[in-house]
Amino acid sequence: MFRSFVYMKMDCREVNALLSSIFFLLCNTGSVFATDRSSSFHRRENVNLTQLQPFVLSTTATVTEIVCLAHCLDSVLCVTAGYNGNDKTCRLYSVSTSPNDSGDTVTTHIKFYRRKATCQEFGYTTIVNTSECYKIHPTALTKTGASKECQQEGGHLIRITSSNMLTNLNVVIDYLGLLRTYLYIDGYRRQGETIWRFSDETIMTFLPWNIGEPNGMHLPNPEDALILGNGSFHDAPQSHVFGFICQRPIY
Template identity: 30%
Template structure:
């Protein structure tokens, strides 16, 4: 009873034949480990948590958004269910500590098994194909090229609806990988993340970090720079600054959290 109270509840109350039969059917399909069944936790909270069994926990902990002490495993799952934006959790049974993360996790079976006393669950097993995206193996992220044309603000909204953002080119390696991805496509340019609207000639991503620059010759040019605050990338990898209200294809990115 104390353990149930710790979770914010009580021992199940069977008050009718209908509820008895429902609980009996629920219990019959369970293993001896309670709510965990076929590596899925939390069915009573109307969502699924999939267990991640391999990886380095230390590289996940650094992405923790919130830590809650003195919770049971089920209490940790309930905390994740109640918190808007929680996608994953780490439960340390030895420390009695619950860590909540706002990112999904990529299963990586080539890495060591997670210690038995630590349970890692994610509400979203990150595979790019799960949401219609494709994998970039070097930068370890998911991208999707939209051939439809939109203004930059509308393109950004579409990416956000997918759970991501316009692709963020932060290094030459990532730029080259995305360039290889679009090189064979037909387009007059793709919107990517980046703007100098806040400070002229200081190109930054929407998260505030600097944009890796790879301008076309003579770009950005003097004639229109005061009204061209967004950026497109051509299929040869070069950039052009352009008005944000112009209409272009665009590239979205969804971040994953690999277990590395």
């Protein structure tokens, strides 16, 4: 486990402005003791490389291990940092593999670290009584575009599962002046069906429809996507552009 501090041999000249903004640094005879102010990293011995690969944020060559971790801390999206000791490359990812996933055994010269941080450090807000976070994006995209954006941030469109969750979310939306703005949330209906499902195929049981909704099943352009507006659910075509709400876990 790599937790709250790093101790490594390195030349103090390697400590640049980036590191200085993230760590408290003490230089002594060429060594650096770096104490992280807010986050910690957990070393992962087994990593599902296939799961990580689609979510590469950046690859940087010729860096030290501590600089690699600093780059991760400096990124709003970074959750996992991978460091190759042979060629000194650093690769950052926007997701973490599941803690219960045994994954592939990592060779000794490659080290993976999972960042542990608060929702706020990723620009998200905590979903009360969960280890999940959400973020409201007012930029209008299609359902496909919104889903891809959430995936790139390590999550998915928000899954609203209870009245308490909806109430808390609506308070924030109202505060932002977006209560009468439509926002994509997770949920879809297969053509010809009346059942609504989340994108992981779980059948939805909490469906607080607005009056007269859902009403677009038999239109030429079926309304088979789910949007939130005026505090309740509406169906809408996936091709329309709306803002959206992402949800992601914090490990």
